[in-house]
Amino acid sequence: MDRIPILKFGDCLLITIQVDMHDQLALTLQEDLTAQIAKHASRGVLIDISSLEIVDSFIGRMLANIAAMSRILDAQTVLTGMQPAVAITLVELGMSLPGIKTALNVERGMDLLQEFIYREPESEDLHGSEG
Amino acid sequence: MSVFHQVVKANESAILVGWLKQMSASTRRGDLINDVDLKEQASEFLKLFTEACQKSSDVQSEAFASTQEFLAEIAKSRLEQGFSTSETAMFVLSLKQPIFSAIRDAFKANPSELVSEIWASGDLLDQLAMLTIDSAITIRELTISRQQEEMLELSTPVVKLWDGILALPLIGTLDSARTQVVMESLLSAIVETNSQIAIIDITGVPTVDTLVAQHLIKTITAARLMGADCYLSGIRPAIAQTIVHLGIELIDVQTKAKLSDAFALALQRLGKAVVTTKPSATSPAQGRNRVA
Numbered sequence: 001m002d003r004i005p006i007l008k009f010g011d012c013l014l015i016t017i018q019v020d021m022h023d024q025l026a027l028t029l030q031e032d033l034t035a036q037i038a039k040h041a042s043r044g045v046l047i048d049i050s051s052l053e054i055v056d057s058f059i060g061r062m063l064a065n066i067a068a069m070s071r072i073l074d075a076q077t078v079l080t081g082m083q084p085a086v087a088i089t090l091v092e093l094g095m096s097l098p099g100i101k102t103a104l105n106v107e108r109g110m111d112l113l114q115e116f117i118y119r120e121p122e123s124e125d126l127h128g129s130e131g
Numbered sequence: 132m133s134v135f136h137q138v139v140k141a142n143e144s145a146i147l148v149g150w151l152k153q154m155s156a157s158t159r160r161g162d163l164i165n166d167v168d169l170k171e172q173a174s175e176f177l178k179l180f181t182e183a184c185q186k187s188s189d190v191q192s193e194a195f196a197s198t199q200e201f202l203a204e205i206a207k208s209r210l211e212q213g214f215s216t217s218e219t220a221m222f223v224l225s226l227k228q229p230i231f232s233a234i235r236d237a238f239k240a241n242p243s244e245l246v247s248e249i250w251a252s253g254d255l256l257d258q259l260a261m262l263t264i265d266s267a268i269t270i271r272e273l274t275i276s277r278q279q280e281e282m283l284e285l286s287t288p289v290v291k292l293w294d295g296i297l298a299l300p301l302i303g304t305l306d307s308a309r310t311q312v313v314m315e316s317l318l319s320a321i322v323e324t325n326s327q328i329a330i331i332d333i334t335g336v337p338t339v340d341t342l343v344a345q346h347l348i349k350t351i352t353a354a355r356l357m358g359a360d361c362y363l364s365g366i367r368p369a370i371a372q373t374i375v376h377l378g379i380e381l382i383d384v385q386t387k388a389k390l391s392d393a394f395a396l397a398l399q400r401l402g403k404a405v406v407t408t409k410p411s412a413t414s415p416a417q418g419r420n421r422v423a
Binding site for chain 2 (some may be wrong): 079080081082083084086087088090091092096097100103104105108110
Protein backbone atom coordinates (compact mmCIF):
# COMPACT_ATOMS: atom_id res chain seq x y z
CA MET A 1 0.00 0.00 0.00
CA ASP A 2 1.70 3.20 -1.13
CA ARG A 3 1.31 6.46 0.72
CA ILE A 4 2.27 10.07 0.19
CA PRO A 5 5.38 11.00 2.23
CA ILE A 6 5.07 13.81 4.78
CA LEU A 7 8.31 15.74 5.41
CA LYS A 8 9.00 17.69 8.59
CA PHE A 9 10.64 21.07 8.02
CA GLY A 10 11.06 23.02 11.27
CA ASP A 11 7.63 23.99 12.45
CA CYS A 12 6.03 22.97 9.18
CA LEU A 13 5.07 19.80 7.36
CA LEU A 14 5.65 19.48 3.62
CA ILE A 15 3.57 17.35 1.31
CA THR A 16 4.04 17.14 -2.46
CA ILE A 17 1.37 15.34 -4.37
CA GLN A 18 3.02 13.87 -7.44
CA VAL A 19 0.77 10.96 -8.33
CA ASP A 20 -2.87 10.79 -9.27
CA MET A 21 -4.88 10.93 -6.07
CA HIS A 22 -7.22 8.05 -5.64
CA ASP A 23 -9.69 7.86 -2.82
CA GLN A 24 -7.84 5.47 -0.53
CA LEU A 25 -4.61 7.46 -0.92
CA ALA A 26 -6.43 10.63 0.09
CA LEU A 27 -7.93 9.02 3.19
CA THR A 28 -4.54 7.60 4.23
CA LEU A 29 -3.00 11.04 3.77
CA GLN A 30 -5.61 12.60 6.05
CA GLU A 31 -4.87 10.07 8.80
CA ASP A 32 -1.08 10.35 8.47
CA LEU A 33 -1.15 14.14 8.39
CA THR A 34 -3.28 14.59 11.49
CA ALA A 35 -1.07 12.09 13.34
CA GLN A 36 2.08 13.96 12.28
CA ILE A 37 0.71 17.39 13.22
CA ALA A 38 -0.18 16.09 16.66
CA LYS A 39 3.19 14.35 17.06
CA HIS A 40 5.41 17.28 16.07
CA ALA A 41 3.08 20.07 17.23
CA SER A 42 3.46 21.61 13.75
CA ARG A 43 2.15 25.11 13.10
CA GLY A 44 2.00 24.98 9.32
CA VAL A 45 1.18 22.55 6.50
CA LEU A 46 2.33 23.17 2.94
CA ILE A 47 0.76 21.10 0.19
CA ASP A 48 2.31 21.40 -3.27
CA ILE A 49 0.02 20.27 -6.08
CA SER A 50 2.00 21.57 -9.07
CA SER A 51 2.14 18.08 -10.60
CA LEU A 52 -1.55 17.44 -10.06
CA GLU A 53 -3.35 17.74 -13.38
CA ILE A 54 -6.72 16.17 -12.67
CA VAL A 55 -9.04 16.99 -9.78
CA ASP A 56 -12.56 15.99 -8.95
CA SER A 57 -14.97 17.05 -6.25
CA PHE A 58 -13.61 14.37 -3.93
CA ILE A 59 -10.04 15.70 -4.06
CA GLY A 60 -11.39 19.23 -3.62
CA ARG A 61 -13.32 18.17 -0.56
CA MET A 62 -10.31 16.29 0.77
CA LEU A 63 -8.16 19.44 0.51
CA ALA A 64 -10.83 21.45 2.34
CA ASN A 65 -11.04 18.71 5.01
CA ILE A 66 -7.28 18.66 5.51
CA ALA A 67 -7.31 22.43 5.98
CA ALA A 68 -10.15 22.22 8.49
CA MET A 69 -8.52 19.38 10.45
CA SER A 70 -5.19 21.20 10.53
CA ARG A 71 -6.87 24.34 11.79
CA ILE A 72 -8.41 22.45 14.69
CA LEU A 73 -4.89 21.24 15.53
CA ASP A 74 -3.71 24.89 15.22
CA ALA A 75 -1.79 24.55 11.97
CA GLN A 76 -2.28 26.79 8.94
CA THR A 77 -2.58 25.12 5.52
CA VAL A 78 -1.07 26.64 2.38
CA LEU A 79 -1.77 25.20 -1.05
CA THR A 80 0.87 25.95 -3.69
CA GLY A 81 1.40 25.61 -7.43
CA MET A 82 -2.14 24.94 -8.56
CA GLN A 83 -2.38 24.57 -12.36
CA PRO A 84 -4.78 26.89 -14.28
CA ALA A 85 -6.87 23.95 -15.49
CA VAL A 86 -7.21 22.64 -11.93
CA ALA A 87 -8.24 26.09 -10.65
CA ILE A 88 -10.88 26.42 -13.38
CA THR A 89 -12.23 22.94 -12.63
CA LEU A 90 -12.52 23.62 -8.89
CA VAL A 91 -14.32 26.91 -9.54
CA GLU A 92 -16.70 25.23 -11.97
CA LEU A 93 -17.37 22.57 -9.32
CA GLY A 94 -18.29 25.40 -6.98
CA MET A 95 -15.39 24.75 -4.60
CA SER A 96 -13.61 28.00 -3.81
CA LEU A 97 -11.77 26.48 -0.77
CA PRO A 98 -12.42 29.56 1.41
CA GLY A 99 -10.36 28.50 4.44
CA ILE A 100 -7.17 27.67 2.55
CA LYS A 101 -4.35 30.09 1.84
CA THR A 102 -2.77 29.76 -1.58
CA ALA A 103 0.58 30.69 -3.14
CA LEU A 104 2.06 30.51 -6.62
CA ASN A 105 5.02 28.32 -5.68
CA VAL A 106 6.64 26.56 -2.72
CA GLU A 107 8.97 29.47 -2.01
CA ARG A 108 6.13 31.98 -1.65
CA GLY A 109 4.09 29.43 0.27
CA MET A 110 6.92 28.98 2.77
CA ASP A 111 7.19 32.79 3.18
CA LEU A 112 3.46 32.94 3.83
CA LEU A 113 3.66 30.20 6.47
CA GLN A 114 6.66 31.76 8.22
CA GLU A 115 4.82 35.08 8.26
CA PHE A 116 1.80 33.41 9.79
CA ILE A 117 3.72 31.45 12.39
CA TYR A 118 6.06 34.17 13.63
CA ARG A 119 4.00 37.32 13.21
CA GLU A 120 0.69 36.03 14.38
CA PRO A 121 0.54 37.76 17.80
CA GLU A 122 1.36 41.25 16.40
CA SER A 123 -0.75 41.16 13.25
CA GLU A 124 -3.90 39.41 14.34
CA ASP A 125 -6.07 41.59 12.12
CA LEU A 126 -4.04 40.86 8.94
CA HIS A 127 -4.84 37.18 8.94
CA GLY A 128 -8.11 37.38 10.79
CA SER A 129 -9.71 34.86 13.07
CA GLU A 130 -10.22 32.40 10.21
CA GLY A 131 -6.44 32.11 9.65
CA MET B 132 -42.92 14.23 -66.16
CA SER B 133 -43.06 17.75 -67.48
CA VAL B 134 -41.75 18.58 -70.91
CA PHE B 135 -40.99 22.29 -70.60
CA HIS B 136 -37.26 21.62 -70.83
CA GLN B 137 -37.75 20.71 -74.50
CA VAL B 138 -39.32 24.10 -75.06
CA VAL B 139 -36.45 25.75 -73.17
CA LYS B 140 -33.88 23.86 -75.22
CA ALA B 141 -35.57 24.73 -78.50
CA ASN B 142 -35.78 28.44 -77.63
CA GLU B 143 -32.51 28.69 -75.72
CA SER B 144 -31.10 31.72 -77.53
CA ALA B 145 -34.39 33.65 -77.41
CA ILE B 146 -34.78 32.92 -73.69
CA LEU B 147 -31.21 34.04 -73.04
CA VAL B 148 -31.83 37.38 -74.75
CA GLY B 149 -35.09 37.83 -72.85
CA TRP B 150 -33.45 36.90 -69.56
CA LEU B 151 -30.58 39.36 -70.01
CA LYS B 152 -33.07 42.07 -70.84
CA GLN B 153 -35.13 41.17 -67.78
CA MET B 154 -32.05 41.22 -65.54
CA SER B 155 -30.89 44.60 -66.72
CA ALA B 156 -34.42 45.90 -66.08
CA SER B 157 -34.88 44.41 -62.60
CA THR B 158 -31.50 44.50 -60.91
CA ARG B 159 -29.86 47.43 -62.70
CA ARG B 160 -26.40 46.84 -61.21
CA GLY B 161 -24.24 47.67 -64.22
CA ASP B 162 -21.79 49.24 -61.79
CA LEU B 163 -21.00 45.89 -60.13
CA ILE B 164 -20.87 43.42 -63.01
CA ASN B 165 -20.28 43.97 -66.74
CA ASP B 166 -22.50 42.65 -69.53
CA VAL B 167 -19.98 40.15 -70.89
CA ASP B 168 -19.57 38.36 -67.54
CA LEU B 169 -23.31 38.41 -66.95
CA LYS B 170 -24.01 36.90 -70.36
CA GLU B 171 -21.42 34.19 -69.77
CA GLN B 172 -22.91 33.30 -66.39
CA ALA B 173 -26.43 33.34 -67.80
CA SER B 174 -25.71 31.04 -70.74
CA GLU B 175 -23.71 28.68 -68.50
CA PHE B 176 -26.60 28.45 -66.03
CA LEU B 177 -29.17 27.97 -68.78
CA LYS B 178 -27.12 25.10 -70.19
CA LEU B 179 -26.75 23.38 -66.81
CA PHE B 180 -30.42 23.98 -66.03
CA THR B 181 -31.73 22.44 -69.27
CA GLU B 182 -29.43 19.44 -68.90
CA ALA B 183 -30.57 18.84 -65.32
CA CYS B 184 -34.26 19.24 -66.21
CA GLN B 185 -33.99 16.49 -68.78
CA LYS B 186 -32.91 14.01 -66.13
CA SER B 187 -35.01 14.97 -63.12
CA SER B 188 -37.53 17.43 -61.73
CA ASP B 189 -36.23 17.21 -58.15
CA VAL B 190 -33.82 19.99 -57.20
CA GLN B 191 -32.24 17.88 -54.44
CA SER B 192 -31.42 15.02 -56.84
CA GLU B 193 -28.06 14.07 -58.31
CA ALA B 194 -28.95 15.62 -61.66
CA PHE B 195 -28.99 19.12 -60.17
CA ALA B 196 -25.65 18.79 -58.35
CA SER B 197 -23.71 20.80 -60.92
CA THR B 198 -26.47 23.45 -61.09
CA GLN B 199 -26.40 23.80 -57.32
CA GLU B 200 -22.63 24.08 -57.34
CA PHE B 201 -22.78 26.75 -60.01
CA LEU B 202 -25.38 28.75 -58.03
CA ALA B 203 -23.29 28.54 -54.85
CA GLU B 204 -20.36 29.88 -56.85
CA ILE B 205 -22.56 32.69 -58.22
CA ALA B 206 -23.78 33.57 -54.69
CA LYS B 207 -20.20 33.72 -53.44
CA SER B 208 -18.93 35.92 -56.24
CA ARG B 209 -22.02 38.18 -56.07
CA LEU B 210 -21.51 38.76 -52.32
CA GLU B 211 -17.87 39.62 -52.90
CA GLN B 212 -18.89 42.04 -55.66
CA GLY B 213 -21.29 43.77 -53.24
CA PHE B 214 -24.69 42.55 -54.40
CA SER B 215 -27.45 42.27 -51.82
CA THR B 216 -29.07 38.89 -51.13
CA SER B 217 -32.28 39.78 -52.98
CA GLU B 218 -30.31 40.99 -56.00
CA THR B 219 -28.47 37.67 -56.01
CA ALA B 220 -31.77 35.77 -55.88
CA MET B 221 -33.12 37.87 -58.76
CA PHE B 222 -30.48 36.25 -60.98
CA VAL B 223 -32.57 33.08 -60.95
CA LEU B 224 -36.02 34.63 -60.50
CA SER B 225 -35.70 36.90 -63.52
CA LEU B 226 -35.40 33.78 -65.69
CA LYS B 227 -39.10 33.03 -65.03
CA GLN B 228 -40.56 35.60 -67.36
CA PRO B 229 -38.71 34.60 -70.58
CA ILE B 230 -39.28 30.89 -69.88
CA PHE B 231 -42.98 31.46 -69.18
CA SER B 232 -43.43 33.37 -72.42
CA ALA B 233 -41.65 30.62 -74.37
CA ILE B 234 -43.92 28.00 -72.79
CA ARG B 235 -46.97 30.15 -73.50
CA ASP B 236 -46.05 30.31 -77.18
CA ALA B 237 -45.47 26.55 -77.35
CA PHE B 238 -48.66 25.42 -75.57
CA LYS B 239 -51.07 28.03 -76.94
CA ALA B 240 -53.50 25.33 -78.02
CA ASN B 241 -53.65 23.44 -74.73
CA PRO B 242 -54.44 25.68 -71.70
CA SER B 243 -54.41 22.90 -69.07
CA GLU B 244 -50.99 21.68 -70.16
CA LEU B 245 -49.80 25.28 -70.31
CA VAL B 246 -50.71 25.83 -66.67
CA SER B 247 -49.09 22.58 -65.47
CA GLU B 248 -45.87 23.29 -67.39
CA ILE B 249 -45.69 26.86 -66.06
CA TRP B 250 -46.30 25.53 -62.56
CA ALA B 251 -43.56 22.89 -62.90
CA SER B 252 -40.96 25.30 -64.27
CA GLY B 253 -41.91 28.07 -61.80
CA ASP B 254 -41.61 25.66 -58.88
CA LEU B 255 -38.17 24.53 -60.01
CA LEU B 256 -36.89 28.07 -60.44
CA ASP B 257 -38.25 29.09 -57.03
CA GLN B 258 -36.41 26.24 -55.37
CA LEU B 259 -33.21 27.15 -57.18
CA ALA B 260 -33.60 30.76 -56.03
CA MET B 261 -34.04 29.54 -52.45
CA LEU B 262 -30.85 27.53 -52.80
CA THR B 263 -29.01 30.62 -53.97
CA ILE B 264 -30.26 32.61 -50.96
CA ASP B 265 -29.34 29.76 -48.64
CA SER B 266 -25.77 29.60 -49.87
CA ALA B 267 -25.46 33.40 -49.72
CA ILE B 268 -26.61 33.33 -46.08
CA THR B 269 -24.26 30.44 -45.25
CA ILE B 270 -21.35 32.43 -46.62
CA ARG B 271 -22.35 35.46 -44.51
CA GLU B 272 -22.68 33.31 -41.38
CA LEU B 273 -19.24 31.82 -41.94
CA THR B 274 -17.82 35.33 -42.16
CA ILE B 275 -19.57 36.37 -38.95
CA SER B 276 -18.38 33.36 -36.95
CA ARG B 277 -14.83 33.82 -38.21
CA GLN B 278 -14.92 37.46 -37.15
CA GLN B 279 -16.27 36.49 -33.72
CA GLU B 280 -13.33 34.14 -33.22
CA GLU B 281 -10.90 36.83 -34.27
CA MET B 282 -12.49 39.31 -31.87
CA LEU B 283 -12.08 36.85 -29.01
CA GLU B 284 -8.37 36.72 -29.61
CA LEU B 285 -7.99 40.43 -30.21
CA SER B 286 -9.82 41.61 -27.17
CA THR B 287 -8.16 39.75 -24.31
CA PRO B 288 -4.59 40.92 -23.91
CA VAL B 289 -2.88 40.31 -20.59
CA VAL B 290 -0.48 43.17 -19.86
CA LYS B 291 2.43 43.05 -17.46
CA LEU B 292 2.53 46.32 -15.50
CA TRP B 293 5.40 45.55 -13.15
CA ASP B 294 7.31 42.58 -11.85
CA GLY B 295 4.58 40.51 -10.25
CA ILE B 296 1.67 42.71 -11.37
CA LEU B 297 -0.56 41.85 -14.33
CA ALA B 298 -3.39 43.87 -15.80
CA LEU B 299 -6.30 42.57 -17.87
CA PRO B 300 -8.14 45.45 -19.58
CA LEU B 301 -11.50 44.09 -20.72
CA ILE B 302 -13.22 45.78 -23.66
CA GLY B 303 -16.71 44.91 -24.85
CA THR B 304 -19.49 42.68 -23.64
CA LEU B 305 -18.60 39.61 -21.61
CA ASP B 306 -20.33 36.34 -22.45
CA SER B 307 -19.60 32.78 -21.35
CA ALA B 308 -17.33 31.92 -24.29
CA ARG B 309 -15.30 35.09 -23.86
CA THR B 310 -14.99 34.70 -20.11
CA GLN B 311 -13.59 31.23 -20.64
CA VAL B 312 -10.88 32.65 -22.91
CA VAL B 313 -10.24 35.52 -20.49
CA MET B 314 -9.96 33.14 -17.56
CA GLU B 315 -7.58 30.78 -19.34
CA SER B 316 -5.31 33.50 -20.68
CA LEU B 317 -5.15 35.28 -17.31
CA LEU B 318 -4.38 32.11 -15.36
CA SER B 319 -1.70 30.93 -17.77
CA ALA B 320 -0.14 34.43 -17.74
CA ILE B 321 -0.05 34.29 -13.93
CA VAL B 322 1.90 31.02 -14.12
CA GLU B 323 4.22 32.26 -16.89
CA THR B 324 5.14 35.56 -15.28
CA ASN B 325 4.96 34.29 -11.71
CA SER B 326 2.74 37.21 -10.75
CA GLN B 327 1.21 37.70 -7.32
CA ILE B 328 -1.32 40.34 -8.30
CA ALA B 329 -3.69 40.63 -11.25
CA ILE B 330 -5.84 43.69 -11.92
CA ILE B 331 -9.01 43.17 -13.96
CA ASP B 332 -10.06 46.50 -15.46
CA ILE B 333 -13.67 46.73 -16.64
CA THR B 334 -13.63 50.34 -17.88
CA GLY B 335 -14.47 49.07 -21.38
CA VAL B 336 -17.30 46.76 -20.33
CA PRO B 337 -20.52 48.60 -21.20
CA THR B 338 -22.90 46.81 -18.83
CA VAL B 339 -22.52 44.51 -15.86
CA ASP B 340 -25.39 42.13 -15.20
CA THR B 341 -25.58 39.17 -12.82
CA LEU B 342 -24.09 36.83 -15.43
CA VAL B 343 -21.08 39.06 -16.12
CA ALA B 344 -20.53 39.51 -12.37
CA GLN B 345 -20.74 35.76 -11.90
CA HIS B 346 -18.09 35.27 -14.60
CA LEU B 347 -15.83 37.87 -13.01
CA ILE B 348 -16.16 36.30 -9.56
CA LYS B 349 -15.31 32.89 -11.02
CA THR B 350 -12.16 34.25 -12.64
CA ILE B 351 -11.12 36.00 -9.43
CA THR B 352 -11.73 32.85 -7.36
CA ALA B 353 -9.70 30.73 -9.78
CA ALA B 354 -6.80 33.21 -9.59
CA ARG B 355 -7.00 33.15 -5.80
CA LEU B 356 -6.85 29.33 -5.80
CA MET B 357 -3.60 29.58 -7.74
CA GLY B 358 -2.16 31.94 -5.17
CA ALA B 359 -2.60 35.29 -6.92
CA ASP B 360 -4.62 38.24 -5.65
CA CYS B 361 -7.13 39.76 -8.03
CA TYR B 362 -8.32 43.37 -7.93
CA LEU B 363 -11.26 44.73 -9.87
CA SER B 364 -10.91 48.26 -11.22
CA GLY B 365 -12.53 50.64 -13.67
CA ILE B 366 -15.94 50.47 -12.03
CA ARG B 367 -17.95 53.47 -13.22
CA PRO B 368 -20.42 55.06 -10.78
CA ALA B 369 -23.38 53.84 -12.84
CA ILE B 370 -22.03 50.28 -12.75
CA ALA B 371 -21.48 50.48 -8.98
CA GLN B 372 -25.15 51.41 -8.63
CA THR B 373 -26.24 48.58 -10.91
CA ILE B 374 -24.19 46.05 -8.94
CA VAL B 375 -25.84 47.10 -5.67
CA HIS B 376 -29.33 47.18 -7.19
CA LEU B 377 -28.85 43.67 -8.58
CA GLY B 378 -27.71 42.47 -5.16
CA ILE B 379 -24.39 41.11 -6.40
CA GLU B 380 -22.00 40.25 -3.58
CA LEU B 381 -18.51 41.54 -4.23
CA ILE B 382 -17.47 41.46 -0.57
CA ASP B 383 -14.47 39.13 -1.02
CA VAL B 384 -13.18 41.10 -4.01
CA GLN B 385 -10.85 44.06 -3.68
CA THR B 386 -12.35 46.80 -5.86
CA LYS B 387 -11.05 50.20 -6.92
CA ALA B 388 -12.60 52.95 -9.02
CA LYS B 389 -9.64 53.46 -11.31
CA LEU B 390 -6.87 51.29 -12.73
CA SER B 391 -4.28 53.71 -11.30
CA ASP B 392 -5.71 53.26 -7.78
CA ALA B 393 -5.53 49.49 -8.12
CA PHE B 394 -1.96 49.71 -9.44
CA ALA B 395 -0.95 51.93 -6.49
CA LEU B 396 -2.47 49.39 -4.09
CA ALA B 397 -0.66 46.53 -5.85
CA LEU B 398 2.68 48.35 -5.55
CA GLN B 399 1.99 48.96 -1.87
CA ARG B 400 1.23 45.28 -1.27
CA LEU B 401 4.49 44.30 -2.93
CA GLY B 402 6.35 46.82 -0.75
CA LYS B 403 7.24 49.07 -3.68
CA ALA B 404 6.81 52.81 -4.12
CA VAL B 405 7.06 55.27 -6.99
CA VAL B 406 9.11 58.36 -6.10
CA THR B 407 9.63 61.60 -8.00
CA THR B 408 13.34 62.11 -8.59
CA LYS B 409 13.15 65.54 -10.19
CA PRO B 410 11.09 68.39 -8.69
CA SER B 411 8.17 69.00 -11.00
CA ALA B 412 8.03 72.40 -12.75
CA THR B 413 4.31 72.81 -12.20
CA SER B 414 4.32 72.00 -8.49
CA PRO B 415 7.69 72.91 -7.00
CA ALA B 416 6.43 72.49 -3.46
CA GLN B 417 6.04 68.74 -4.04
CA GLY B 418 9.62 67.65 -3.85
CA ARG B 419 9.02 64.02 -3.08
CA ASN B 420 5.79 62.61 -4.32
CA ARG B 421 5.00 59.16 -3.07
CA VAL B 422 2.34 57.49 -5.10
CA ALA B 423 2.13 54.15 -3.41
